[in-house]
Amino acid sequence: MHKTALVPHAHLPRAHHDCHVLASTVDVSGAAHWLLAERAPQPGGDVLPFDALVVSVHPGGTVELTELSAVRARWPHLDRLPDGGFVVAASRTRRYEDADQVQVFDTLGRETSSFSVGDAIEHLLVDGAGHVWVGHFDENPAGIRRWSATGRLVWTSDGAPIPGLFDCYALNVSGTAAWACPYTDFPLVELRPDRPVRVWANRVRGARAVAVHGERVAFYGGYGEERDRLAHAELTETSVEPTDVGVLTLHDGPLPGRRRVVGRGSRIYVQAEPFTTWEVFDLSS
Incomplete structure (x- = not known):
């Protein structure tokens, strides 16, 4: 099985390495962001709210x-809005926190609004129009939804012809479109607010990230020994047809281990522990 090496993309400046990384992401423009606190959160013991620092590397x-x-x-989950503000969201909600689950901050770091998108957030990604795509895991049947930055629901997967949508394993947001690969049937799904949902049958199981470029697709991740799998495929009219399978490694050779992943168009960004560096695989290259 051949290996594909990730390419270095962005590094957290060393001056901030003593801080705890609460969340990190790569936005739709390719800028990397780290949400930092002085120490790791303590379950049930933290005093909320708290001040935090976002370090952005463009x-x-x-x-x-x-x-x-x-x-x-x-x-938290974190992403940046096109106007330079930020969205911070709690992945889980408690009854007394629900209305404040998602906080929107302006460019000066001041909260401008808050709203709820529902419990069990697996993915939260802002698109090029400033809308917030949310994919839920299996403790919330809401599936995939798109929200305005003021908390208005503008699109939902409810009623869409997506087979087996119980857990949004993989979500890719680029421009104003999204691609998903949900559990249990793992179809590849194209979501565009102004078009009907498109669905391709898919035999690649358990991917945690997906990249799309024209008629080509790459799936990253899987179950057990396929955790670091990179599967290439091509789109036909109705199905995803695998063409090649390999392994995705860090740029200097080792497997990532614990990691975060973000899908943006043709790119899959990977951040391995200790979560100070983002690396990238680009299907278009």
Whole structure:
């Protein structure tokens, strides 16, 4: 089985390595962001809210710092809005926190609004129009939904012809479109707000990230020994046809181990522990 090496993309500046990484992501423009706190959260013992720092590294290496006031999410998701603000969301909700689950911050780090998108967030990704795509895991039957940055539901997978949508294993957001590969049947699904949902039958099981470029697709991850699998495939009219299978490694050779993944168009971004560096696989290259 051949190996494909990731390419270095962005690094958290060393001056911030003593902080705890609460969340990290790569936005739709390719900028990397880290949400930092002075220490790791303590289950049931933290005093909320707390102040946090977002360190952003833009393509080309420019670093930007944004201090966020009164963050309420103990186990957060993070992404950036096109206007320079940020969205921070708690992956789990408790009854008394539900209305404040998602916080929207302006470019000065001040909260401007809050709303709820529902419990059990697996993925939260902002698209190029500033809408928030949320994919849920199996403790919430909501599936996949798209929200405005003010909390208005603008698209839902309810009623869409997506077989076996119990857990949004993989979600890719680029431009205003999204691609998903949900458990249990793992179809490849194209979601565009202005078009009907398209679905391709798929035999690649358990992928945690997907990249799409024209008629080509790559799936990353899987079960057990296929955890680091990189499966290439081509789209036909109705199905995904595998063409090649290999392994995705870090740029210097080892397998990633514990990692975060983000899908953006033709790219899959991977961040391995200790979560200070993002690396990238680009299907288009």
